Amino acid sequence: MILIKNIDTYSPEHIGIKDILTTFDKIAYISEKIDLPSSNFPETEIIDGSKLKAIPGIIDLHVHITGGGGEGGFTSRAPELMLTELTTNGVTTCIGLLGTDGTTRSMGNLIAKARSLELEGLNTYVWTGSYAVPTRTITDSVRGDIILVDKIIGVGEIAISDHRSSQPSDQDLIHLATEARLGGMLSGKCGILHVHVGDGKNGINPLFYIRKNSEIPFSNILPTHINRNSLVFKQAIQYAMDGGFVDITTSIRPEGNDEVHPVDAFQELLKHNISPYQITMSSDSGGSSPIFDANGNLTKFGIGSPSSNIEILQSCIKAGIPMELALIPFTSSPAKLLKLNGKGNLTEGASSDIILLDENLKIHSVICKGKIMVYKYKPIVFGTFENNK
Template structure:
């Protein structure tokens, strides 16, 4: 058991200064001045929260947990991420996916990695598929994967408006979105088609076409990377105003191209009166961040970093966005949209996935499923093959 005393709480809404009692993997009680009995009571660890802030753990819905990339040949395949890549950056829940390469990487290895990270301490889920269509699955269909595989919540990332995509037709996308929706209905999951938006001239047009030409509702579609260029950004504002949901990539930023910072895009969307609950953010960590010329030639390649989520929250606050609204796209909004019922809030009965931040919004303590993973700014728990040397 853990008792956090006298801490300012953002749930993400402000709850004031309170004590928080954690029992096993749940938030058991939130109140002022919780007292611990002197006798006949389980051992309890007390954390002094004075001067600190408590928030929900971050939910990153787009992570290449087994690595991504490969667009520049075999030497450009990004490596797997380790447990501390997540915990050291406040990510307590992630959704893993493949990406460009569905040939040398498989859904089987993705699912195995997700189970590994879960056993090591964080909560994990998966999208089934990759850029291409017909896409990769574990069972004989995307619907089957969603219904029969516990960790699979939807389909993605399917690429459109990108020279690396398989250029799926509108009918193909509608069929896959429908399969995702029905799979979600049968399993009680979100059943979302998660769509990669590339730098192509069509922008979000393929996504608009799904809505206009089918009965698939907005709640089953999530385009991502909408801040990669002005066209995708412009389309995303229109799409969100119509009732759609969009995902901003925190790992995308201007680097000699026309990409936009995540915090800038989010601030503009709030000014356009788009609800923060129609917006999620994710890092694209572990994936490649390639820059191509106008002919599709690879110019440079970097790896997405999980640190960009907490960095974006800081940038939002520094640029005048409230603490509550800065937290929503990485906590309560993805939890609600992905149907993670007990995540994304500091509330009694919810999972004990929590961050303790200092005044500079640095991570002092990270708690995943009721266990302290980061303590006093340093890892307290390491992954199986990332433990520090004794020497």
């Protein structure tokens, strides 16, 4: 049990100075004042929350937990992410996925890594598939994977408008979206088709086609990397205005290639009266960030970092976006869209996934599933193969 005293609490809506009592992996009570009995009461760790802020743990829906990359040959394969890379950056729930490489990296590998991180203290789920169509699965069926494998919530990241994709037809995408939706309906999961949008000139036009020529609801499709360039972002604004959901990649920053800064993207979407509950933000951490020239030659290579989420959250608030609004794409919006019940908010009965921020919005402590993972700026729980000396 953990009792956080006198902490300024955002649920993400601001509810003021509160005491928060967690029991195992749930928030038991939130009240103006919680006094513990002096005797015959379970041992409780008390944290002084004075001068701190409590926010829900970050839900990162796009993480290459087994490592991404490979576009520059075998030596460019990114390494697996370790537990503290996620927890020290406030991620308490992550959804793992494969990317370009669905050959040397497998769904079995992805699920095993997700289970490993779960045992080490994180909440984890995965998307089945990879860039390719037909895509990678466990049961030879997207629908079967979602229904039968507890960790799998949808299919992704399926690549469109990218020279690294398998160039799926519009009908291929409709079929995948239908399989995902039906799998979600039969299992009570979100059943989303999570779409990687590349630099190609077609942008997100295939998603407009799906909406026009199928019965798939907007809530079953989520394009990501919509701030990749101004063309894709302009299309994404229209897609969201029509009712669609969009995911901003926090690790995409302007580097002279027409990228749209995540803070600017969020503000522009809000200016178009798009609900923050149609917007999510994710890191693409562990994934490669290759830059290709006009001839398709690799010119630059980087790796997305889990730190990009908290950095962009801080930047949103510093840009004048109210904290309760800035938190939504990282917490309650992905929780709602992905049907992660009990996550994304600080209410009684919700999951005890809590971040404590200091006055400078730096991460002071992280609680995940009712266990303190980071305390006073330092990780105190480490992955099996991490050096904690």
